């Protein structure tokens with residue numbers, strides 16, 4: 517076991533980049549300014565430029581391409597959406613199905629776009645397993661999750677139950693009792709994707725400025741430390757890194773998330789744990805334990821972190837040794853054969869939560885502001901879909917995407933989005949929720965002796981969660 521700090525595996529394994537791209541200096545004009553060179557920002561630039569090649573687009577990134585969550589995530593490209601229940605609430609069965617089909621097809625669409633553009637990002641569609649593995653109560657949780665997916669509108673042939681034997685054919689979790697298989701999920705090397713996309717955008721004529729932190733936005737433009745960009749529309753694509761942009765930070769809450777990677781595993785390890793099809797996997801914990809087998813035969817494994825008072829995002833990547841150990845122990849709990857395997861990487865970042873867990877793609881034509889985010893930890897695929905939605909809205913195209921429930925055309929943020937409560941209430945609610953999750957987890961592990969307490973704790977847990985829903 518290593519001592520922290522460890523590095524971000526994606527940064528260590530992506531081809532290096534030359535020095536920073538030039539910062540914005542002086543006065544310039546563009547049709548569209550994009551704040552943030554993560555997936556939302558770059559995909560928005562890509563679809564705008566593809567649909568309207570004459571547009572002048574400049575991307576302004578505070579640090580380097582992929583500095584935010586997009587260059588640090590767990591690499592799941594999932595064909596569903598956190599917060600979907602809120603979005604489809606009130607829709608007919610057919611509308612729900614159409615929405616879920618759009619989310620599912622989005623996974624293939626990302627793979628197809630990467631292939632068409634020649635971006636090698638280790639995209640692999642192996643589905644996702646949600647295993648009921650670590651304690652008996654997880655089976656009921658996973659069966660309820662499957663029903664929930666179907667109720668949302670996901671097709672039965674795309675999400676189905678694996679019994680213990682079927683699960684064992686795909687992966688060997690300790691004590692596995694079965695689990696949900698979700699067909700429409702891929703995995704990707706996120707930083708290879710982003711760097712490839714950035715290069716492609718530059719070839720298409722989009723200008724990317726790095727080390728160009730936007731200090732303020734005003735109708736029809738933004739100001740950085742060393743320049744000013746006048747633009748008809750400004751896209752704020754900063755998700756969990758919006759602190760510092762007064763306009764957005766009221767609506768999107770940064771939550772920390774942390775990931776580790778193992779050394780490349782040996783053939784005998786893989787024989788013990790399976791995963792020949794390289795599926796993504798998760799267990800039923802509310803702490804969100806998830807991972808996948810990388811192209812170079814490591815396991816990348818993450819679990820949700822915490823919320824910091826004042827909503828400060830994680831700008832640095834290093835995580836404490838205790839965070840690495842916690843994730844390593846969870847991983848070994850799922851796959852005991854990994855005891856003793858070296859953890860070579862560990863890193864963290866911030867993802868964005870919208871109030872009511874409602875992800876959004878919003879355009880306020882009056883002030884020229886467009887934004888997308890609030891993906892709640894499922895933004896790798898969603899950012900692609902929401903960026904396409906934003907591009908259609910900005911170009912005034914009436915498409916299936918602009919009719920999706922996340923699309924808020926001609927809406928002011930103050931009308932379309934709900935604000936988070938002031939501190940310290942946010943911090944307190946977040947603290948209580950994570951304590952109740954950890955408590956629930958501990959009790960579920962000892963199910964037999966504490967069976968009576970568990971339902972009470974689950975109710976308490978839901979009560980806390982409803983504070984922020």
Ligand SMILES: Cc1cc2nc3c(=O)[nH]c(=O)nc-3n(C[C@H](O)[C@H](O)[C@H](O)COP(=O)(O)OP(=O)(O)OC[C@H]3O[C@@H](n4cnc5c(N)ncnc54)[C@H](O)[C@@H]3O)c2cc1C
Pocket residue numbers: 551552553554555556557576577578579580581582583584585586587588589590591592593594728729730731753754755756757758760761772773774775818863864865866867868888889891892893894895896897898899
């Ligand atoms: C550790 C971790 C694991 C995750 N795992 C997964 C996963 O497996 N699957 C999944 O679907 N999702 C996952 N997510 C969430 C997902 O990565 C994000 O939802 C998604 O990448 C958000 O993309 P974005 O482009 O909207 O924002 P970001 O990628 O966060 O980009 C925002 C950018 O804006 C820049 N910026 C901020 N302020 C300014 C400013 N004032 N001026 C200029 N630039 C600025 C930042 O430097 C940053 O580069 C994870 C997130 C984290 C942190």
